[in-house]
Amino acid sequence: MADVLLQVLSNTDIDWMIATGQQEQVTAGTVLLTPCAETDSVYLILDGALSLMVPQSAAQPSLPQLPIPAVRERELLRLPPGEIVGEAPLLNSRFTASIRAAENSIMLAIPRQQLIAKLQQDIHFSAHFYKAVALILSERLRQMLSGAGQSESISDQPLKETAYTFGELRDSDVDWLLSVGRLRKVEPGTVLLQAGRPVDALYIVLDGLLQAAVPQIDANPLAICFECTKKLASTEKTVANLSRGELVGAIYFLDFRPTAMTVRCLKETLLLSIAQPELVNKLQQDMSFASRFYRVLALQLSSQLQVALGSLGCTQQAYCREQGLQDVEYDDEMNIEDLEQVSQGAMRFNWVLKRLGIM
Secondary structure, eight states: OHHHHHHHSOHHHHHHHHHHOEEEEEOTTOEEEOTTOOOSEEEEEEESOEEEEEESSOSOOOOOOSSOOOOOEEEEEEEOTTOEESOGGGGTOOOOSEEEESSSEEEEEEEHHHHHHHHHHOHHHHHHHHHHHHHHHHHHHHHHHHSTTSOOOOOSOOHHHHHHHHHHSOHHHHHHHHHHOEEEEEOTTOEEEOTTSOOOEEEEEEEEEEEEEEEOSOOOHHHHHTSOHHHHHTTEEEEEEEOTTOEESTTHHHHOOOOSOEEEEEEEEEEEEEEHHHHHHHHHHOHHHHHHHHHHHHHHHHHHHHHHHHTTTOOOOSOOTTOOGGGOOOTTOOOHHHHHHHHHHHHHHHHHHHHTTOO
8 A cells, every 4th residue: 555655646745744744653452543433634554554443243233222332343454554544534424443553553644624625725636645545445445345255245325426426526527528428338238347357448327227246266367357257257246236327447547457346237228438548548637637536436435335344334323422312423314515415416417318318
């Protein structure tokens, strides 16, 4: 993860983070983040390691009775130097697991409000930072999905996450996507993306339904790439169903690694296809578009990560020691800003369908 930051951030970005942040020594065993509390800082691990902790039992917790007993936890992932934690509030989300120091560590604590202001004011920094966060979350999700029995299916994403995609984009972004995109109709059973292979295009689902699955075989990426798709199908685990408004293949444009998932059409599906060279050039030449595109990826990855953690028992509890019932926010509750974002995104997506003559 240290390489990710050093490859993505510029010297100017790093200088600002050094000037704004403050180094903190964290002793082994210290709890840095808990599900029931927000932090005023976003943390970058400079040295040492943190543990991402989940409940010992993978069963979904029921509404607890008061008082809440201590939850026994186990380490799900070890977070090395270069990881960023505390980013969830930047992505309209709440972190639902615990983070504690696995060993004595050095953290760079960046005040959240100053970071938000920087992201709003500096397009270049914003593009670099959101790309780094998306890369980190993507690798975290890969590790979770590759672990045997680590998580159950994360299918059927909430509608609000789909609407967030178009809520984040501007009309000029959508105009560009429509100008370079090509409509593609795909028959049921068609393999759109195959695990282990490169991705030729970004796809936006206009109508229909696709299924994303990950191989559960112990093989190197090259072997998976050249394996028969029918044979792979019997070893795959479904992790998501993709429907209207969702992006397919977008993660490839973070680091251009072969996709970790196979995506198949479950029924006739209509897609808007944006060719890889077109999108790569746009991301390189238009930093404002790149900033919004990478933020959308970070938002989607954060959402998928929270759903995966939820399958392990990491959910927002209706009551916790530090909160009264009047302060509780439920898992599926949306605030006013969320509702506005969803409404704007839904209207923009409907506008896309009308422009394409689909509705």
